Amino acid sequence: MAKSSPNPESSQETALIEWIFGIISACLVLAMIGWVCWQALSSTGGKPLLSIEIINQTQQGPSFEVEFLIKNDGPMAAAGVTVQGELMANGQSLENREVVFDYVPAHSEMDGVLLFKNDPKTSEMDIRASGYTDP
Amino acid sequence: MAQASSSNDTDRQSNSYLIGIGRGIGGALLFAIPMLMTMEMWSLGMFMDRTRLFILLIVTLPLLVVLAHRIGFERTLSWSDALRDACLAYGIGIFSSVIILTVFNQLSPDMSLDEIVGKIALQSVSAGMGALLGRSQLGNDSLEDDDDDDSPTGDVGYLDELFLMAIGALFLSLNIAPTDEMIVIAYKMTGWHALALVVVSVLAMHGFVYAVCFKGSHMLSPDMPWWHAFFRFTMVGYVLALLISFYTLWTFERVDGVSYTQVLYTVIVLGLPASIGAAAARLIL
Numbered sequence: 443m444a445k446s447s448p449n450p451e452s453s454q455e456t457a458l459i460e461w462i463f464g465i466i467s468a469c470l471v472l473a474m475i476g477w478v479c480w481q482a483l484s485s486t487g488g489k490p491l492l493s494i495e496i497i498n499q500t501q502q503g504p505s506f507e508v509e510f511l512i513k514n515d516g517p518m519a520a521a522g523v524t525v526q527g528e529l530m531a532n533g534q535s536l537e538n539r540e541v542v543f544d545y546v547p548a549h550s551e552m553d554g555v556l557l558f559k560n561d562p563k564t565s566e567m568d569i570r571a572s573g574y575t576d577p
Numbered sequence: 578m579a580q581a582s583s584s585n586d587t588d589r590q591s592n593s594y595l596i597g598i599g600r601g602i603g604g605a606l607l608f609a610i611p612m613l614m615t616m617e618m619w620s621l622g623m624f625m626d627r628t629r630l631f632i633l634l635i636v637t638l639p640l641l642v643v644l645a646h647r648i649g650f651e652r653t654l655s656w657s658d659a660l661r662d663a664c665l666a667y668g669i670g671i672f673s674s675v676i677i678l679t680v681f682n683q684l685s686p687d688m689s690l691d692e693i694v695g696k697i698a699l700q701s702v703s704a705g706m707g708a709l710l711g712r713s714q715l716g717n718d719s720l721e722d723d724d725d726d727d728s729p730t731g732d733v734g735y736l737d738e739l740f741l742m743a744i745g746a747l748f749l750s751l752n753i754a755p756t757d758e759m760i761v762i763a764y765k766m767t768g769w770h771a772l773a774l775v776v777v778s779v780l781a782m783h784g785f786v787y788a789v790c791f792k793g794s795h796m797l798s799p800d801m802p803w804w805h806a807f808f809r810f811t812m813v814g815y816v817l818a819l820l821i822s823f824y825t826l827w828t829f830e831r832v833d834g835v836s837y838t839q840v841l842y843t844v845i846v847l848g849l850p851a852s853i854g855a856a857a858a859r860l861i862l
Contacts (some may be wrong), residue, residue: 457809459792460735464808467816474819474841475775481838519764519839544757547764549836577764 491516492523492546497553505557510569512543515549518544520574525548527556527569536560545577597712601666604711605673608748609704613677617755621829622696629828630698641666644709645704647862663710666812670705671697703751706744710861738810738852738859741815745858746818747825747849753850754825764845771845778845778852782818783811785856812857818851819844 474523491514498509514520523543529536539556546552556569612618641663644658674697679686685694753759766774787806822844826832833842 460691460809460813463739463813464810468808468810470816471775471779471812474845475772477838477840478768478771478845482772485768492810521761521764545760547760547835547839550839551834567814577761 443553446494453516485517485541488517490514490518490520490546490548490574492574494525494569494571495571496567496569497563501561505559506561508529508556508558508562509553510556511553512546512571514546514548517548519577521577525554525556525569526572527558529558529560529562529568530568531564532568535574536565540572546574580793583847585774588654598665598669598712601669602673602711605670605704605708606677607726608671608707608710609670609673609700610677612625612755613674613681613700613704615755618681618699619678619696621694621755621810623701625695625828625830626701627695629830630695632807633702633828634698637669638663638837640747641709644706644744644862648709648712663705666708667701667705669702669708670703673708674700682761682772687777702749708747709766735809739813741858741862742814742855743821744818745854746814746821746862748853748858750818750822750825750847753831754822754831754847759826759847760843763839766842766846771842774845778818778849779811779815781849782815782852782856783807786810786859796836810859814855815848815852818855819848822851825831836855 447543493515495511495513496508497511498507500507502508510525512523512525523546524540525543526538526540528538535561539558541554541556543554545554559575590806620677642656644657645662646659675684676699683696683754753793783806787803826840826843826847831843835843
């Protein structure tokens with residue numbers, strides 16, 4: 443095509459880089475579509491699968507911090523996930539604390555903290571997700 | 578006599594400069610009001626990661642300079658003028674954000690300085706872009722003598738075109754990425770919905786520029802097959818839109834700890850407005 447052509451959409455001199463970008467982009471989009479397609483085919487539906495892992499316990503001033511990870515190993519996101527922590531001594535409940543996560547996405551993890559008045563190391567601690575809604 | 582006319586000229590010049598600033602404020606309000614009135618933006622300004630905020634603020638400056646170079650307050654030609662205009666627009670963005678946030682009682686003396694600065698800084702990005710866009714979109718061209726004849730609406734290089742698409746995508750995704758709706762939509766979608774959304778985004782993007790012939794549309798020469806422009810512009814633009822969607826989601830801490838697939842779905846969701854923004858930028862800017 444003529445070099446004098448002013449329209450970038452019809453000049454071939456500059457087209458090489460355009461084609462390189464174009465082909466790389468098309469490959470990326472195709473790869474993405476392939477991945478999503480595979481996800482769509484392999485997902486069988488299901489429910490959130492929540493679990494809690496305690497990762498750290500520290501004392502901050504008057505309160506005891508228990509830092510935890512909430513994991514969702516299920517294929518669906520959970521919304522409004524309430525995590526409750528209970529401290530017990532001799533079978534009696536000492537205190538209850540709870541925190542709410544707006545969302546815990548599928549196959550993902552979020553971290554959170556519960557603050558207790560009593561030292562969780564000297565008592566029995568139970569932390570679990572106590573409920574969720576569909577997003 | 579000559580003195581009188583030259584002072585008249587100065588008056589007119591400073592007048593048109595003030596009008597330019599007024600349009601900048603108008604543009605900042607017009608384009609940033611959705612963000613200024615979004616709850617998530619207030620809380621993000623308060624707690625978002627300061628490194629990411631810093632990166633966003635730094636990235637904004639060169640974008641504003643390039644925008645100013647194309648559509649600045651005074652049709653600037655030199656890069657130093659563009660830098661001056663970009664700083665002015667950023668300043669107008671900060672000014673407008675302070676006014677509006679104060680009126681909304683989102684800034685008060687009992688807040689920490691960090692919170693106040695964070696809230697203003699976050700808003701100033703899109704308000705600054707809005708200030709520049711206001712100059713170009715709200716302007717009454719008859720006031721601008723005849724220098725619009727050589728305004729850069731004609732041919733732009735390929736990389737310039739990509740840059741404009743990136744700015745358009747960034748602007749729209751910055752507006753929408755902070756909202757909870759992005760992740761809620763992504764969480765509710767199945768893979769098939771995501772695939773359909775990819776198709777819709779690409780079609781919207783291509784259609785916006787080529788098919789429906791908006792003002793400033795890029796007409797294809799009849800001897801060129803449609804897929805030439807599709808690969809060279811639409812595909813590249815869509816990937817750019819997705820990358821920028823990811824960047825804004827990362828900036829607003831929407832991807833931390835989230836699985837790859839969920840992140841991808843969220844990016845695809847935000848990719849719809851981003852690709853429309855990218856396509857529109859090619860027409861408008």
